[in-house]
Amino acid sequence: MFSQLQTVATDPILGLMAEYKADPNPNKVDLGVGVYKDEQGHTAVLKCVKEAEALRLKQEDSKTYIGMAGDLSFNAHIEKLAFGPAHQVLLANRVTTAHTPGGTGALRVAAEFIKRANPNATIWVTTPTWANHISLFQAAGLKVKEYAYYDYDSKGLQTEQMFADLNTIPAGDVVLVHACCHNPSGMDLNFEQWQRFTAIAKERGFTPLVDMAYQGFGSGLDEDAAGLRYLADNVPELLLCSSCSKNFGLYRERIGAVSIVAEDSKVAEIARVNLLSVVRSIYSMPPAHGAIIVSHILDSQELTALWHQELAEMRNRINDYRQLIIDKLAAEGVSQDFSFITRQHGMFSFLGINKAQIDRLKAEFSIYMVGSSRVSIAGLNHSNIDYFAKSVATVLK
Ligand code: PMP
Numbered sequence: 001m002f003s004q005l006q007t008v009a010t011d012p013i014l015g016l017m018a019e020y021k022a023d024p025n026p027n028k029v030d031l032g033v034g035v036y037k038d039e040q041g042h043t044a045v046l047k048c049v050k051e052a053e054a055l056r057l058k059q060e061d062s063k064t065y066i067g068m069a070g071d072l073s074f075n076a077h078i079e080k081l082a083f084g085p086a087h088q089v090l091l092a093n094r095v096t097t098a099h100t101p102g103g104t105g106a107l108r109v110a111a112e113f114i115k116r117a118n119p120n121a122t123i124w125v126t127t128p129t130w131a132n133h134i135s136l137f138q139a140a141g142l143k144v145k146e147y148a149y150y151d152y153d154s155k156g157l158q159t160e161q162m163f164a165d166l167n168t169i170p171a172g173d174v175v176l177v178h179a180c181c182h183n184p185s186g187m188d189l190n191f192e193q194w195q196r197f198t199a200i201a202k203e204r205g206f207t208p209l210v211d212m213a214y215q216g217f218g219s220g221l222d223e224d225a226a227g228l229r230y231l232a233d234n235v236p237e238l239l240l241c242s243s244c245s246k247n248f249g250l251y252r253e254r255i256g257a258v259s260i261v262a263e264d265s266k267v268a269e270i271a272r273v274n275l276l277s278v279v280r281s282i283y284s285m286p287p288a289h290g291a292i293i294v295s296h297i298l299d300s301q302e303l304t305a306l307w308h309q310e311l312a313e314m315r316n317r318i319n320d321y322r323q324l325i326i327d328k329l330a331a332e333g334v335s336q337d338f339s340f341i342t343r344q345h346g347m348f349s350f351l352g353i354n355k356a357q358i359d360r361l362k363a364e365f366s367i368y369m370v371g372s373s374r375v376s377i378a379g380l381n382h383s384n385i386d387y388f389a390k391s392v393a394t395v396l397k
Helices: 012-022 046-061 074-084 103-116 131-139 159-166 192-204 224-236 265-283 289-301 301-331 340-342 355-365 385-396
Strands: 095-100 122-127 143-148 175-177 206-210 237-244 254-259 348-350 375-377
Touching: 046 289, 046 301, 046 340, 074 095, 074 237, 074 254, 074 289, 095 103, 095 122, 095 265, 103 131, 103 206, 103 237, 103 254, 103 265, 122 131, 131 143, 131 385, 159 175, 192 206, 192 224, 224 237, 254 265, 289 301, 301 340, 340 355, 355 385
Parallel strands: 122 143, 122 175, 175 206, 206 237
Antiparallel strands: 095 254, 237 254, 348 375
């Protein structure tokens, strides 16, 4: 039976990672993978996480299952983090949350949940979007369509085309919107655009799915959730998929959450049992470790303060390097306008250079980025930024 299988293409980023690993050049630079790195090029465990892990080791007295919804204390924390502690959807018991294996697990559970609610739903994603959005929704059996989003020419949003596309989407369909730090472009909706998005969602009656994989990486924890909070204030229902991979640096622990906001508490209760039955049929119950770490951090004022500080360090380092890229390229005599880099947020930016230039950067300078010219800014540090700027300036000449 297995010999009938055809081979499948792997995600190009995995191939790029393998090439980077095998490259003997001591000056090589990895700008591919979306993982935060510090000035030493290391993805360290956050101090607040280390402390919470020590606490867990001391306090945990059982390894019994934690239930389909996962860790209830984590779920309550993550709802408050996303919506703000006194949001009307929380006060009215309109939200139900399950913790999931990563943000990816949250998206897959959301997809199965959508299919139960409307088997004919199409999910609309931004052009472009995180490549795995498309494959995971299709794998769950949902139809996927795209709406205009990023404008490669102006290096901003295709604002009017985006709203025109959204204005064609019917009730019963789902529209995925990135809460902040859009992957791959770094270009986010501003508040006025969130207001327009919300007005259209309300008028057309489609259901928004907010993917929040980078809360705190853009402008701050509350700032990055402002669009979501406004949307939740104004539409009857939405789905939220959150991830603690980036903001808590818990990548490999696989911790995220799916939250359903329903029109009232009665519908939320029906949503809850459906959500749990979806979970039961996929992986039964989530792993506990990541959720308990996050709970311990958010239970403690001290650990929360430490987390805020460490998150701000990561955010500020990325934002400092956004400005540094512009300054260093200008110092190398590049006349092309790269000012758009500081208008983008989060882990990524599209440099906007062409395929031949990207290939040359890899072949001649061992600088690795994905084919769209998306760069993971945190791959830059004091020891490679000058080399990076010089190399980019050379291929732009
Ligand atoms: N959504 C987006 C937009 C992402 O970029 C990512 C991670 N790359 C995820 C979801 C999933 O994150 P996780 O690693 O928690 O599964």
